[in-house]
Amino acid sequence: MSLKHPRAKQPRVTALSVDPLYDLGGETIPRHRIGPHEVTPSVAYETIHDELMLDGNARMNLATFVTTWMEPEAERLLQETFDKNMIDKDEYPQTAELEMRCVNILAHLWNAPDQGNATGCSTTGSSEAAMLGGLALKRRWQHKRRAEGKPADKPNLVMGINVQVCWEKFANYWDVEMRLVPMEGDRLRLGAEEAVAMCDENTIGVVAVLGSTFDGSYEPVKEICDALDAYQERTGIDIPVHVDGASGAFVAPFVDPDLEWDFRLPRVSSINVSGHKYGLVYPGVGWIIWRDASHLPEDLIFWVNYLGDNMPTFALNFSRPGAQVIGQYYNFLRLGFEGYRKVQQYSRDVATRLADQIAALGPFELLTRGDALPVFAFVLKPEVENYTVFDVSAALRERGWLLPAYTFPKNREDIAALRVVVKRGFSHDMADLLIEDIKRQLPRLQAQPTPVHNADTHTGFHH
Numbered sequence: 023m024s025l026k027h028p029r030a031k032q033p034r035v036t037a038l039s040v041d042p043l044y045d046l047g048g049e050t051i052p053r054h055r056i057g058p059h060e061v062t063p064s065v066a067y068e069t070i071h072d073e074l075m076l077d078g079n080a081r082m083n084l085a086t087f088v089t090t091w092m093e094p095e096a097e098r099l100l101q102e103t104f105d106k107n108m109i110d111k112d113e114y115p116q117t118a119e120l121e122m123r124c125v126n127i128l129a130h131l132w133n134a135p136d137q138g139n140a141t142g143c144s145t146t147g148s149s150e151a152a153m154l155g156g157l158a159l160k161r162r163w164q165h166k167r168r169a170e171g172k173p174a175d176k177p178n179l180v181m182g183i184n185v186q187v188c189w190e191k192f193a194n195y196w197d198v199e200m201r202l203v204p205m206e207g208d209r210l211r212l213g214a215e216e217a218v219a220m221c222d223e224n225t226i227g228v229v230a231v232l233g234s235t236f237d238g239s240y241e242p243v244k245e246i247c248d249a250l251d252a253y254q255e256r257t258g259i260d261i262p263v264h265v266d267g268a269s270g271a272f273v274a275p276f277v278d279p280d281l282e283w284d285f286r287l288p289r290v291s292s293i294n295v296s297g298h299k300y301g302l303v304y305p306g307v308g309w310i311i312w313r314d315a316s317h318l319p320e321d322l323i324f325w326v327n328y329l330g331d332n333m334p335t336f337a338l339n340f341s342r343p344g345a346q347v348i349g350q351y352y353n354f355l356r357l358g359f360e361g362y363r364k365v366q367q368y369s370r371d372v373a374t375r376l377a378d379q380i381a382a383l384g385p386f387e388l389l390t391r392g393d394a395l396p397v398f399a400f401v402l403k404p405e406v407e408n409y410t411v412f413d414v415s416a417a418l419r420e421r422g423w424l425l426p427a428y429t430f431p432k433n434r435e436d437i438a439a440l441r442v443v444v445k446r447g448f449s450h451d452m453a454d455l456l457i458e459d460i461k462r463q464l465p466r467l468q469a470q471p472t473p474v475h476n477a478d479t480h481t482g483f484h485h
């Protein structure tokens with residue numbers, strides 16, 4: 023099977039068009055084959071640079087959770103360290119040291135019981151971290167079942183249908199049954215009772231998301247843990263919780279300090295986060311931390327040489343960039359707790375104000391208002407029948423805004439929403455420009471006789 027996009031065009035067998043002032047000695051550069059000879063660095067640079075101009079403007083990308091702006095000093099550090107391979111712990115011991123500092127910082131932020139000796143590692147992002155978290159849950163469950171002389175061949179993992187696609191990958195790649203709690207009425211995320219209703223002796227864990235990619239809301243981690251406590255009392259079955267804090271684990275510690283979602287809850291076994299989302303680092307870095315060493319089975323750990331010694335690692339990749347880990351440590355050092363708090367609070371202020379302004383425009387209704395993650399989703403009121411959220415998304419794209427429109431999953435497929443992700447680098451001024459552009463486009467949309475775009479015709483958007 024090819025990994026080509028179904029709508030991809032046939033590869034053009036034409037040559038690349040190169041500025042005629044560059045002398046290629048009469049040769050051309052084929053588009054889909056390696057060229058016959060070398061070209062100068064400036065020809066290579068200009069040609070690729072010009073083609074990439076057609077990508078969207080990252081700063082106007084309100085679809086992505088991933089960092090689109092870092093300080094010049096951070097960029098300088100990243101450039102200086104692009105050559106570092108994270109796995110070469112022996113050759114780059116200080117990079118390995120900074121990684122361990124980050125692990126300890128996160129364990130402390132998330133209230134792990136043994137903070138001096140945190141168990142965790144960096145990854146390429148939350149997806150890899152989710153794989154590692156899921157694997158640890160599966161292996162722990164298997165060990166327990168085998169020790170009890172019970173079958174260990176039908177593991178399942180319980181989660182809401184709104185989970186990010188990485189969990190579907192985990193279940194598929196590692197043969198774990200995915201038990202998805204559907205949405206119901208106004209509950210657009212996992213509910214505690216509904217999660218417990220799907221659990222049994224083969225459940226390796228429950229995944230709670232902080233917060234949902236569909237609407238930015240936090241799932242009720244504490245309620246889920248409490249409901250699993252009651253379930254254990256009733257049945258004797260002890261089910262751990264993994265928190266997918268891809269975005270929220272870098273938001274809640276700073277702006278929701280009283281919210282109990284982390285290792286303060288004894289049932290929380292592991293937490294993942296994307297350093298490249300609200301950790302404020304360019305892609306790709308993620309993190310996973312376990313409550314303590316007993317939550318990460320020994321037989322998943324591999325050993326690499328480190329300063330002539332052996333260092334434990336748990337990863338899907340071997341080689342992987344070290345620069346982003348250094349970027350993460352830069353942010354911890356540069357911002358400190360208060361700096362992170364200011365950044366996340368500002369994003370929340372921008373998100374909630376922008377959400378209120380959108381609600382005040384008239385045709386829109388908010389599903390969320392940006393007061394959990396600085397992310398909110400909104401729909402068109404039912405009486406709007408002549409244009410769709412997909413039309414709104416397309417109209418805004420004309421001005422360069424990337425604002426995704428999408429439908430919700432099973433049981434609430436009727437909801438078609440737009441979503442705004444506010445992050446560092448998106449200011450009140452930019453939010454005002456977005457509002458002006460929505461206002462400018464609305465009269466045209468309101469005058470159109472029938473919808474133009476729908477979920478099938480619109481550019482695909484995936485969570």
Ligand SMILES: Cc1ncc(COP(=O)(O)O)c(C=O)c1O
Nearest residue numbers: 147148149186188235266268296
């Ligand atoms: C809740 C959640 N989990 C996992 C992921 C995957 O994260 P990554 O892109 O870092 O692999 C995302 C990405 O949006 C997410 O929102």
